[in-house]
Amino acid sequence: MPLSDRNSPPSESSSAPSDESLIRNVSDTARLVAIDRAVESERPDALFRDPFARRLAGERGARIAKSKPLGGRTSGLGWPIVTRTYVIDRMIQAHIEYHGDAVINLAAGLDTRAYRMDLPASLQWIEVDLPEILAHKEEVLRGEKPVCSLERIRLDLSEVPARRELFARLGRQSRKALVITEGLVGYLTCDEVALLAQDLAAQPSFRSWILDMVSPKLLATLQKRMTSNFKQTAPFKFAPEQGPAFFARFGWTVVEANSLLRVAARLNRLPFYLVPISWLPDSHGTQPQRPWGGVCLFSRTI
Numbered sequence: 001m002p003l004s005d006r007n008s009p010p011s012e013s014s015s016a017p018s019d020e021s022l023i024r025n026v027s028d029t030a031r032l033v034a035i036d037r038a039v040e041s042e043r044p045d046a047l048f049r050d051p052f053a054r055r056l057a058g059e060r061g062a063r064i065a066k067s068k069p070l071g072g073r074t075s076g077l078g079w080p081i082v083t084r085t086y087v088i089d090r091m092i093q094a095h096i097e098y099h100g101d102a103v104i105n106l107a108a109g110l111d112t113r114a115y116r117m118d119l120p121a122s123l124q125w126i127e128v129d130l131p132e133i134l135a136h137k138e139e140v141l142r143g144e145k146p147v148c149s150l151e152r153i154r155l156d157l158s159e160v161p162a163r164r165e166l167f168a169r170l171g172r173q174s175r176k177a178l179v180i181t182e183g184l185v186g187y188l189t190c191d192e193v194a195l196l197a198q199d200l201a202a203q204p205s206f207r208s209w210i211l212d213m214v215s216p217k218l219l220a221t222l223q224k225r226m227t228s229n230f231k232q233t234a235p236f237k238f239a240p241e242q243g244p245a246f247f248a249r250f251g252w253t254v255v256e257a258n259s260l261l262r263v264a265a266r267l268n269r270l271p272f273y274l275v276p277i278s279w280l281p282d283s284h285g286t287q288p289q290r291p292w293g294g295v296c297l298f299s300r301t302i
């Protein structure tokens with residue numbers, strides 16, 4: 001999991017960097033998506049409310065969003081992030097209803113579900129991310145109370161022995177855990193994702209896994225649209241030809257593959273010029289030559 005500029009200094013203040021140096025490393029993408037959650041939260045008809053998102057994104061997050069790192073007409077990443085958040089919120093609620101006792105949010109970034117969702121106090125919520133972004137998050141959320149039991153772990157998930165040790169401990173301390181890797185696998189190579197899938201499958205109590213992914217066609221489109229700053233600091237890589245079925249040989253069966261475009265259309269969050277595309281039959285990510293981005297829920301095969 002090579003991360004460009006993983007250890008660059010965390011200075012928030014800066015003398016108005018040019019767009020080309022706004023995104024310093026992959027953790028800055030957490031600020032970018034926090035802005036999308038802030039914008040949604042401020043709508044009168046918000047699909048979710050994250051009262052911390054704007055503060056967490058900070059001034060740097062706002063400037064990154066404004067620079068349109070993926071091109072397009074609006075700032076930030078917009079409707080795909082809003083829709084992804086909404087879909088994953090629903091999946092977490094279902095996990096709780098089915099008596100899940102733990103949620104393991106890998107690459108949690110500036111996500112605040114442990115504060116903003118209606119969760120049982122007994123739920124174990126574990127957040128893992130790189131040290132710099134978690135230090136910033138703790139600073140901003142100091143004095144706020146999570147609704148459930150929250151543990152935050154500063155770890156580089158590319159350190160395989162350390163993450164296996166962590167997964168083994170979390171595996172022992174949970175009975176029915178849901179793993180989330182929201183906005184992570186896109187930055188990894190196929191081999192890195194395969195190894196992660198195996199490491200997660202090695203823990204019998206890790207029952208389900210939520211991740212978002214794109215088809216090769218959408219990956220190519222996004223790569224073309226990315227600013228050079230985004231491309232250099234946080235390049236997109238993962239888009240397997242097989243789609244969600246990629247995970248089957250590592251012990252994970254697809255339960256749901258939700259097209260973000262279709263869900264966004266249903267939620268009235270899709271820009272008008274994309275609505276006709278949402279009327280086409282859903283490929284469920286199985287056709288590499290069709291643009292598709294989705295949130296998938298997997299359950300362990302054994």
Ligand SMILES: C[S@@+](CC[C@H](N)C(=O)[O-])C[C@H]1O[C@@H](n2cnc3c(N)ncnc32)[C@H](O)[C@@H]1O
Nearest residue numbers: 027029030107108109129130156157158182183
């Ligand atoms: C697009 S953000 C998503 C954050 C969060 N899941 C969300 O949706 O708001 C990507 C996150 O992956 C984290 N990340 C990337 N590589 C990582 C690694 N090797 N170890 C831990 N975290 C990593 C970054 O720090 C960043 O917070």
